[in-house]
Amino acid sequence: MRCSYYDAAVCRSCTLIEQPYSVQLERKERHVRDLLPGGVDWLEPVASAESGFRNKAKMVVGGSLETPTLGILDRAGAGVDLQGCGLYPPELAGVFETLARFVGLAGLVPYDVPSRRGELKNVLVTRSPDDELMVRFVLRSQEAVARIRKHLPTLLAEEPRLRVVSVNLHPEHKATLEGDAEIVLTDEQTLRMRVNGIDLHLRPRSFFQTNTEVAAALYRRATAWVDQIAPRTLWDLYCGVGGFALHAAAPGREVVGIEVSDEAVASAQTTAAELGLTSTRFAAGDATAFALGSHDVPDAVVVNPPRRGIGAELAGWLESSGVRHVVYSSCNAESLARDLAAMPSLRPVRGQLLDMFPQTSHYEVVTLLERA
Template sequence: MHCSYFDAGLCRSCTFMGQPYDAQLAAKQARCAATLPPVAWLPPFAGPEEGFRNKAKMVVAGTVDAPTLGILDAAGTGVDLQGCGLYPPALSSAFAPLERFVTRARLEPYDVPSRRGELKYLLVTLSPDGELMLRFVLRSQEAVARIRKHLPSLLEEEPRLAVVTVNVQPEHKQVLEGDLEIPLSAATTLRMHLAGVDLHLRPRSFFQTNTAVADGLYRQARAWVDEVAPARLLDLYCGVGGFALACAAPGRSAVGVEVSKEAVESARQSAAEAGVDAQFHAGDATALAAELLEGSDAPDLVVVNPPRRGIGAPLAAMLEGSDARHVVYSSCNVDSLARDLAAMPSLRPVRARLFDMFPQTDHHEVLVLLERAG
């Protein structure tokens, strides 16, 4: 992949830029294999090396009449990245209409050095069906009325917009979004069809950035789960329910736990529409696991998909001491994964696979199947 922004020194986010893609995959695989215990590795799962992102987090800078959509440089000046090759045309084609809308609705870009302005980010998500979710991240509600007034013109120019909201983040710090979300459209969820399952994405819910590779990740997990055929499955850090719903099957119950209430509502909606035996609870995974791993309804298999820090010692100890025969661990940080595996010695890794969610970078996603010894 060639990138003019990288060559010009305007953006260096893609640390592997310019390296052959096969070499990138080999480097990631070697690092993961060297960090984890010996395990049977399946071939890496890779999607397109460019045009793969389903989400754009565009920092808005510049002026009302000449806004930039992209990132900030070290001085806090906007760098326009509308032509970034990581975005597919179905996503990047929405940027120009949004740039024009900033000017039309007189949305003053937030200036970080002076702490003045209103519009901080434009967050755009693309569904597999080609629909879009748009979130305006503002410093206050001052511009909401103007956005409402001019929104029909934006919808006419970009009719694929299915979900539109305003998020208010008043603080001057590196926090992407605030607690207040104001819906501007009738629809409140974006349909994400992956691995044969309809998932519903709400504005403040996490979702994998690479749709094609996320589809492969869910399908691989389902294949491993079906192979060991558990009767009861527990999905910790379940997000919008991707793993639990992908692995649902007749005669198999699933329970998911996620700290985000919005994500749990999405998972419940998807489960109801699919008619599967799956329940979802909002709360801390470690706190709820203490109860869910015991009793007559204790799971035979546990799926964990934690943030970069991993599951941590307390939850690892609970899984180690549980009756679960298998664990499917999805990790975006091989170092924290290695620490967690060391804390669960009776759950031995038997298979692993690298999923390249973020080509052109050293980031990785690893799926590991663990089996209890004895």
Template sequence: MRCDYYEAEQCRSCTLLEVPYTNQLARKHARAREALDDVPTVWEEPLASAQAGFRNKAKMVIGGTVEEPRLGILRPGGAVQDLRECPLHEPAVAGALPVLAEFVTAARLVPYDVATRRGELKYVLVTGSPSGELLVRFVLRSTESVPRIRKHLAWLTERLPHLAVVSVNLHPTHSAVLEGEEEIVLTERALLPMRVGDVEMYLRPQGFFQTNSQIAAALYRLAAEWTAGLPYRAAWDLYCGVGGFALHLARPGTEVIGVESSAEAVAAATASAAETGVGARFEAGDATTFALNSREAPDLVVVNPPRRGIGADLAGWLESSGVPHVLYSSCHVDSLARDLAAMPSLRPVRAQVLDMFPHTEHFETLVLLKR
């Protein structure tokens, strides 16, 4: 993939861009095998991604001025490097960014200046669905700009006909955190359909969905294939997000429960289950607390934790629970290796690297464990 920003040294986020893609895959596969070197398992060939146009979301820092806004990344010193033509974004997302820059000017949204701590608009967050619909979020310091956003929303919808959901997130504090707790939905619709294979999933403004829709679909498909022959009657999807694994693993005669700390994600997952008729239910809460407080263990547990992994408490519970199978989806092989070391009775029988984040050192690893 060729990138003008990279060549001009304006953005070096894609640290492996100069490495041929086949070598990137081999490097990640070797990295995962090395991290799990003490754990014998059968490794599938790594799953490749599209090399460009694969990111379904853009998290753009806003800088510059009302008349000449910049949408991109924060550079050392506080200036914003505009990245509207980043080749990583899906076409629908990429096509929306220039229009959103015009909207900043039309609605007179003052970009937030990190150095002076003045201004209103901090970020514009855009997510594209597999069908090309869009969810757009404006992260603001206060509600001062909300009336103007409402006033110009018809103009924005006319320019972006596939715009489905628009919201404002209030983030009043000066911090490196991306968003605040309060969300104001400005459109009739609050859910963005994210169809993956035969399953219609939904995303709310504060929900989480995998960054690479192509690889997310493969991840859920592999989970269903790898567990198809397992005789589970009860399954848990811990750190379930919007319910991707639970919705794909539910089948007649099974009880599937998803647990996620984000109430927004749980609401989206519940809507997906109701819309598709899938027999899965979802709860908002801490995954470890849920497991430790449960009276009985299920036949299958899926864990898809953040980079820190599942931690000693949950790993210890899984080790002693008697759960016959665990499906672990990891975005960080070092925490995966640490967690597997704490569960010696659960041995990996199958593993695969999925390249969720091309041109970087990051990737997803799926591992099936059997007691």
């Protein structure tokens, strides 16, 4: 993949872009194999499209009302426009110009980091497989919300693919993407992410993988392993919007999904109700606290933790629980290796690398653990 931004040293986020994609994939596979114990039956890696694979754009807003930039900030805090970034498919990038015009129309003064003045910090855009969009305006305060409401009909008319528009309030001056409060401005509250024939409902503050095609392959692989194990009871810890749990639901199987985000749980519950999955339930809570506080032990567990991994407490519980099988999906093979060392009775027997993040050193790996 060639990128004019990279060549001009404007953006260097794609750290592996100078390597042929086949080399990137080979080195990632070698990395994970070196980190994990031997004896794993490794399946062929799942490759991604080299460009245009992202379903989400996280655009920092800079510049001015007249000429806003959507992209990143340079070291001095000035906006760098990346609307032509090759990681975004044309269907997603096509909305950027409309949003840039809306910044001026609604008077959303870009937040200036050095002076700590202005209102609009970020614009977050998500595209569904059905080519529908969710847009979130991350603001410093509610000062501009009334203007966004006033001009929203114009935005919806110019971009009919928009289903969900919201404002996220992020008053603090800190290097984080969003705040805790969300104001949904449209009648529709969720974006439908159709994956493998299942409509996963995505609310504004819910997490979803950035590469839809590879995420679909990840869910298929995990489901195939779960079906081979055929557990009667299954926990999906760190379940998000329910991707693993909803795919693994089957007649006669009781599935419980646990996720700390109330919004994600509400999304998963909506899909479960639509599918009529009466034996699949979701609850909001901490995954480790749920496991340690439960009187029951399931036949199998799926874990999909953040980059830090599941940690010593949950790994210790899994080691001593008697659970026969664990499907561990990880976005950080180093924390996965640490967690595996903490539960030596659960040995990885199968594994697969899924390249969720081409042009970078990051990837997803899913492993099937079996009690020795």
